[in-house]
Amino acid sequence: MESPTSPAASRLDFYDFIGRMRRPAAADLFHSIRSFLTSFSHGDPNSAAAADEDGGKVQAFFAEMETAIREHPLWANATNQEIDHALEGLEKFVMTKLFDRTFGSSVEDVKADMEISEKIGLLQHFVRPHHLDIPTVLRNEGAWLLAVKELQKINSFRSPRDKLTCIMSCCQVINNLLLNVSMSNDRTLSGADDFLPILIYITIKANPPQLHSNLKFIQLFRRETKLISEVEYYLTNLISAKMFIINVNGRSLSMEESVFQAHMESARLTDHISVASTSSSQGLGTSITGLSEESGDPEGLRFPFMDSETESLTPAEVKQMHELYRQVVTKYTMLSKALRKLSVDEDQPLNSVND
Amino acid sequence: MGCSSSLPANNAGGVGNINNENSATDPKNLRVKLVLLGDSGVGKSCIVLRFVRGQFDPTSKVTVGASFLSQTLALEDSTTVKFEIWDTAGQERYAALAPLYYRGAGAAIVVYDITSPESFNKAQYWVKELQKHGSPDMIMALVGNKADLNDNRSVSSQDAQEYAERNSMFFIETSAKTADNINQLFEEIAKRLPRPTPS
Numbered sequence: 001m002e003s004p005t006s007p008a009a010s011r012l013d014f015y016d017f018i019g020r021m022r023r024p025a026a027a028d029l030f031h032s033i034r035s036f037l038t039s040f041s042h043g044d045p046n047s048a049a050a051a052d053e054d055g056g057k058v059q060a061f062f063a064e065m066e067t068a069i070r071e072h073p074l075w076a077n078a079t080n081q082e083i084d085h086a087l088e089g090l091e092k093f094v095m096t097k098l099f100d101r102t103f104g105s106s107v108e109d110v111k112a113d114m115e116i117s118e119k120i121g122l123l124q125h126f127v128r129p130h131h132l133d134i135p136t137v138l139r140n141e142g143a144w145l146l147a148v149k150e151l152q153k154i155n156s157f158r159s160p161r162d163k164l165t166c167i168m169s170c171c172q173v174i175n176n177l178l179l180n181v182s183m184s185n186d187r188t189l190s191g192a193d194d195f196l197p198i199l200i201y202i203t204i205k206a207n208p209p210q211l212h213s214n215l216k217f218i219q220l221f222r223r224e225t226k227l228i229s230e231v232e233y234y235l236t237n238l239i240s241a242k243m244f245i246i247n248v249n250g251r252s253l254s255m256e257e258s259v260f261q262a263h264m265e266s267a268r269l270t271d272h273i274s275v276a277s278t279s280s281s282q283g284l285g286t287s288i289t290g291l292s293e294e295s296g297d298p299e300g301l302r303f304p305f306m307d308s309e310t311e312s313l314t315p316a317e318v319k320q321m322h323e324l325y326r327q328v329v330t331k332y333t334m335l336s337k338a339l340r341k342l343s344v345d346e347d348q349p350l351n352s353v354n355d
Numbered sequence: 356m357g358c359s360s361s362l363p364a365n366n367a368g369g370v371g372n373i374n375n376e377n378s379a380t381d382p383k384n385l386r387v388k389l390v391l392l393g394d395s396g397v398g399k400s401c402i403v404l405r406f407v408r409g410q411f412d413p414t415s416k417v418t419v420g421a422s423f424l425s426q427t428l429a430l431e432d433s434t435t436v437k438f439e440i441w442d443t444a445g446q447e448r449y450a451a452l453a454p455l456y457y458r459g460a461g462a463a464i465v466v467y468d469i470t471s472p473e474s475f476n477k478a479q480y481w482v483k484e485l486q487k488h489g490s491p492d493m494i495m496a497l498v499g500n501k502a503d504l505n506d507n508r509s510v511s512s513q514d515a516q517e518y519a520e521r522n523s524m525f526f527i528e529t530s531a532k533t534a535d536n537i538n539q540l541f542e543e544i545a546k547r548l549p550r551p552t553p554s
Contacts, residue, residue: 191400
């Protein structure tokens with residue numbers, strides 16, 4: 001089984017590779033890389049189709065370079081492992097250079113990242129372990145927090161391998177938890193029935209930055225020969241967590257659709273209030289949440305008629321106010337229904353742990 | 356989770372421990388992705404743990420989970436088959452995600468619990484799903500697990516056997532608890548795998 005590599009090992013491969021590339025004997029390889037990078041600066045990078053094409057070109061280049069390195073005097077008598085280190089260094093070098101062009105660069109990617117992040121921001125308000133079938137015995141805040149931190153590191157790295165390592169470390173924390181619980185409780189080691197729900201929950205807690213773009217980047221630019229077997233399995237799990245989150249509805253959380261919608265609505269309202277009260281200090285994540293619906297609505301217009309005199313209202317304004325009244329009553333009913341459901345439950349809300 | 360946690364020390368059978376990473380195109384050393392489908396609680400992961408236990412080291416520091424495991428099986432004709440076993444979450448709410456897992460799989464094991472008719476219905480759902488969306492040359496096995504609970508049986512072997520035959524599947528009843536038929540299950544799949552023609 002392949003263990004996740006540490007960032008240190010990845011850096012070592014990288015500097016070793018750079019070191020070799022500076023040697024006069026490597027001039028031909030260095031030239032190939034230079035001209036590949038130059039050829040890449042042409043064309044429009046800002047479309048989804050271009051990204052797929054870029055993926056194909058980069059993979060073909062990696063394969064071409066693998067052949068060149070295997071036959072190169074600098075790597076004469078090198079073991080497969082040494083060649084692999086060189087190729088890891090190459091991947092990191094090339095993808096760091098091409099990062100701005102290849103990572104989350106299309107309008108579609110930016111939009112997808114924002115939508116997922118917003119949705120997770122809302123789900124954080126009310127999704128609890130039991131909604132996802134996580135058994136009580138596996139609810140371990142300490143281990144979960146560690147897994148969350150590992151996943152959140154994903155944007156600290158620019159190479160596909162290092163990003164993948166963050167995912168693998170997160171999954172390893174979950175697996176260690178499952179293993180410890182099975183050993184201390186004399187319980188069968190859990191499989192995917194327990195692993196996937198926890199990973200989804202961790203993903204919601206972590207709200208990892210640019211989840212969509214990170215997954216796409218790894219799928220397109222991680223060396224194909226390395227994206228197999230165990231690594232591919234765990235990557236697939238995170239992709240499937242993303243899918244679950246995108247398509248989440250009442251049924252997938254075992255609640256009435258109306259209750260689910262009420263939860264989402266109340267989460268939006270809560271975010272509204274927090275956005276209004278901390279207007280400038282927000283980061284990327286939740287600040288966008290909730291505003292999308294009524295963007296362009298200045299703060300003061302959100303609660304009209306509050307300062308109006310009853311006598312001075314026109315019939316049209318009364319009509320408008322009646323409409324608002326209907327909306328308020330509907331929202332209030334849904335909210336109190338949702339809150340009643342919440343208070344029955346003693347689990348910690350998701351976001352309280354994160355704070 | 357319904358399988359025994361006190362596993363006997365040794366497991367008879369022709370299970371080798373050969374690890375050959377670059378064997379995908381070698382006709383003597385096959386590598387196959389195998390996906391496990393079935394309701395939660397039918398013992399999917401128990402079956403796999405049983406199968407790979409010889410290799411499974413709980414103190415190992417590498418990623419150890421029962422969700423993904425690999426095991427190499429040596430056959431009598433001196434071929435080896437490395438199974439890379441992908442477990443899936445069996446709960447209804449995760450059913451829509453299954454295609455992400457069975458895409459590209461060379462083999463699938465659909466598991467039900469012989470004491471649970473619902474799990475047998477669910478198994479039939481997975482079989483249909485695989486027939487519609489899986490790779491057409493995928494080897495499929497229908498597995499009735501918990502055969503040790505014969506007294507509580509509510510799915511007859513004959514019904515399952517007939518269903519499997521109608522759907523050109525291989526059928527076997529196993530007990531992850533007693534290890535009955537576990538190796539036979541994987542050996543049978545290994546034998547049925549298409550051999551790459553030497554070019």
